[in-house]
Amino acid sequence: MLIIDFVKEQRTFSPEEIELLLLVAAQIAIVVQKKTVEDTKSTFIATLTHDLRSPTIAQQKALEVIMTGKLGKSLEDFSEYLEDVYRINEEELRIINNILTVYHLESGMFRIKLALANIQAIINDTVRTMMPLAKEQEISIVQEVQSDLPEIVIDKDEIGRVIINLIGNALKHTYRGNKITVGANRQNNEIIIAVSDNGPGISEENKSKIFHRFPTEKRQIGTGLGLYLSKQLVEAHGGRIWFESEVGKGTTFYFSLPISHNA
Ligand SMILES: Nc1ncnc2c1ncn2[C@@H]1O[C@H](COP(=O)(O)OP(=O)(O)O)[C@@H](O)[C@H]1O
Ligand SMILES: [Mg+2]
Structure with a gap:
């Protein structure tokens, strides 16, 4: 039984008490660490969502313009918009591939092909x-x-x-x-x-x-x-x-x- 009394003067802890205190400290450390990992994950998910959302919206807009038919019906009429969609898509792929490679690296599945x-x-x-x-x-x-x-x-x-x-x-x-x-x-x-x-x-x-x-x-x-x-x-x-x-x-x-x- 550990009695933590909030007395001003110092007292010595018994070996059992020290053992218990170390155990409690270790548990607290685990909880704090978990919280940090969770916070990092939420920040990551938030930025990732933002990063993928903006280019997806941009593509959606370009496709909407094409679909109204206002630019014309043939490929040349809207090729500029199609190129935009393609380029934005490439950007998205880069983000996704970066994440995949980080995952592969961290799970030990990454191999370089020399x-x-x-x-x-x-x-x-x-x-x-x-x-x-x-x-x-x-x-x-x-x-x-x-x-x-x-x-x-x-x-x-x-x-x-x-x-x-x-x-x-x-x-x-x-x-x-x-x-x-x-x-x-x-x-x-x-x-x-x-x-x-x-x-x-x-x-x-x-x-x-x-x-x-x-x-x-x-x-x-x-x-x-x-x-x-x-x-x-x-x-x-x-x-x-x-x-x-x-x-x-x-x-x-x-x-x-x-x-x-x-x-
Ligand atoms: N050329 C640069 N000039 C100024 N700051 C840079 C440059 N390159 C990277 N940084 C800084 O380093 C950070 C990390 O870069 P990076 O790992 O590529 O992440 P991201 O580009 O997704 O922010 C950037 O957010 C930016 O603050
Ligand atoms: Mg970068």
Whole structure:
């Protein structure tokens, strides 16, 4: 029996009492931890719903315009709207695929599929994918890729996904009319890939949280999984990811990929 009396003077607890107190403390810790996980989950579901809801509404609107028939009956009459629907759909797929990969990573089901790949080709593909989004914001994407890069053994889809996440972030945080640079260079036994923007930069306060799952700062849009996932993917390749950012000047995200012995 433990008697916690609220007396001012100190008293010594018996070994049994200490054991009981430790047990109670452990139970409280479990409850607190559960609550944190629950809170994180609800925040995640809220942002996810928001992220998927907005593009779905945008698609719905575009489809409604097409269906009124006001634009005409032939494909050319509404092709612009169809392209919008397609592009928004791609965005949704990216969000969904990010979540799936995080789930696979965390449940130990994730496997990278390694093969010899060309970084220049991957960058070309990712830039092509992101171009419509960039055009819409009047942002240009400039490539600065060293011409004689060796091929490397990587999972080209997953590395493409990292670059797309970084370009996506840069687009989200760059002002209309600005440019984003995607570069790649060889440094010793690594290829360093860099995505730069001249947006608002990352505040000191947020710098330490940027690679966390669901960073806690107030965001307008985003599930907060992109950088977390990118870090996992880069590290699964034996690489590193980091950034340099200055408030008011812009941000550059870098990641390295080892050039394997067989390349
Ligand atoms: N290029 C950037 N410039 C400024 N802030 C950035 C940039 N990239 C990422 N961030 C910050 O890092 C946070 C986490 O990014 P990310 O993991 O991709 O999640 P999301 O894009 O879904 O918010 C963003 O919400 C944003 O605050
Ligand atoms: Mg992102």
